Amino acid sequence: MRVKSIVNLSHNFYHSASSFSTDSLPNPKISPRTSIAAIFKSFKRKLAAGRLPSTPRSFKSSAETCAALLRRCSCSPRLLAGLALHGHAVKRGISSDRSVFTKLLSMYGECGHRDDRDRIFAEFAGSDIFSCNFMMADFARSGDIDAACSLFDKMPCRNVISWTIIVDELMKRGRISDAVEYFEGCPCHTVVSFTAMINGFSRNGMIFDGLLLFRGMIRIGLMPNEVTFTCVIAGCGGSGEFGLAMSVVGMIVKTSFDQNLSVCNSLITLYIRMGDAGMARKVFDEMPERDVVSWTALLDLCFESGDLKEARRVFEDMPVRNEVSWSTMIARYSQSGEDLEALRLFNLMLQHDSKPNVSSFACVISASSSLENLMHGAGVHSHVIKFGYEHDVFVASSLIYMYSKCKKSDDARQIFDSLLIKNIVCWNSMVGGYSYDGKMEEAMHLFKQLVRKNASSWNAMISGFVHNELYGNALEIFDAMLGSGEAPNRMTLSSVLMACANLPSLERGRNLHAKTLKLGISNEVIIGTALIDMYAKSGDIGSARRAFSMMPEKNEVSWTTMVRGLADSGLAEESLALFDDMRRENVIPSESVFLSILFACSHRRLVQKGFHYFDSMERVYGIAPKERHYTAMVDLLSRAGLLREAEEFISKMPVAPESSTWAALLSGCVTHGNGEIGERAAKMVMELEKEKTGGYVLLSNMYASAGRWRDVAEVRRLMREAGLKKGGGCSWIQIRAAFHAFYSWDSNHPRALEIYDVLELLVPEMGTFYDADTY
């Protein structure tokens, strides 16, 4: 109310010069410790003592003082002081002084009173180019590019700065053709307007257009400055145009800009992206001066070289840190799997009074998502609220993802619903969140409401179905995606290939392989790896091998997938040989690759070799064997008939045996006919797995093979009493688009009678089969 009345009145004061005193304002209760309060008091004292010049002669110095004070009011927003100054300015007739007026605009804007600011602008602005540019820049900064453009169009005269503001903002929003149109309309260019345009191109992935403009600028005689060079180097580095970057580096050296701080900073990052750690370090070492950006770039260099210890040392020795250096530490520790340390760093950041920004929050929320620890996640959430970022779409999307990963998609939904402005990323996070939490119906419901879907929206659904092992649905929604005209990307294809890998649908997989070739993504690691997995699981190990050998770049997952594919296909020797290749290539084995290796050894009864690999896990690679590895070892011993050793191995395990550990032993006992150990093992299986049939079936098989029919009947009785029924084994075939599944003596198929007739013709002894599994 107060603000409005002053603003409404101010116009009249300006013209009628009626009496208005700062004393008529409520006395602002400002802490005397703050400098602005002190200045304001001194100003009021001077005013009261009549020491401030008020005659037209000293108009200028009065305006200067007022402008300087107003500036303080917008730097650390002080509305009351600002209002008083506004009143004073009106009274003295200096409120339309250019410097006072722009400060007033800034003060109202910074204090959150944009309506009032816009009103005084409308009343006073007239044709002043300065205040128009100021307002245009502010409209643009706050996201209202249309308001900025309409002001631009209304301005009676403009300068190059007016054009630059518009061009830069249009480029930042990706409106390239509009930006070009305005840029071409500008009658006289400067190095700044050119740089804005060049950088706009490069940020929109059009580095060649940027470089053409860069050349054009030099041709018309405008010399690039340090900002131009910084932008061009960053653009070349970001788009991987290292050859072009080097020719620009030549110019930089010739013009001695290689001594400039910002140019050197961008050069460090360029060399890191080129993979030239030596040159990056050399630039850093030879810089005449360094700032927080240089040190943060060096930090990044350490992480890129995989040297966490050195990074930590650099971080601790840095003369200055800012929120970017903290975010770098948090993000990189999280990427290295050190999520707990990332969270610790975030707390340290708060203790150091560093104010987290959107990116710091995004990093630390992502770290708590990886930990799937609700306590940590909710702790970070409380800081989000404390710092007022809960309505930021970027932060909210990370929170939605974090809660969903912690299986709290209802809490995620609350955040989603509380957002007044939602972008597509929030929608996709929520769809993905439901998928991750296994709530595919809710995911689908939300997905259907999403009017403007992008590739990520479709990917969230597809990977959700895959994650929940609903592979058929994944393929269905993929078909719908293709039907909608949305182009699939690498994420889509890798998910769909994963679905195919788990369905008996090799033909579909081959089609997808062709699609990856068409999209030009077949050479990418993630796609190559998905292809290996799909072919291996579909039984086409030859194609899996080819996909593996054709990969130009392999990572640890690609190797692991191929080793596992071979092992699962019964090619134990080849699998072990590939594992040795993998170690020769210095690829660090994961715990999951050891599982495949132990499996391969087990199938070939390679007891010694198995123990060799098992021992090397901890000794050589520092990987503590998990329950699954111990189970694999029990399986290895049991299959080889070393049942007593297997039982002893279980008793010495440092982790508690799982039901499958005992099942492996029991299975060995069935094969090798050891009833004594078998009974003990069976008892353990049934105890650990009360609702499952595995233990009963194995035990009954063991009795059956020993001819102990009375015991077989007893086990069946026990099973019935426990209310358990064994599910039958199932085979299926695909004919065109349809799957046909068959159980033992299954009569559900519509053409069952014909099938069995044909079968009896082909395999006469089928008719004599007795179904031993039917209880």
Next chain:
DNA sequence: GTAGGGTTAG
């Protein structure tokens, strides 16, 4: 101490 272009993270 009146308005425009930038480097480091995500």
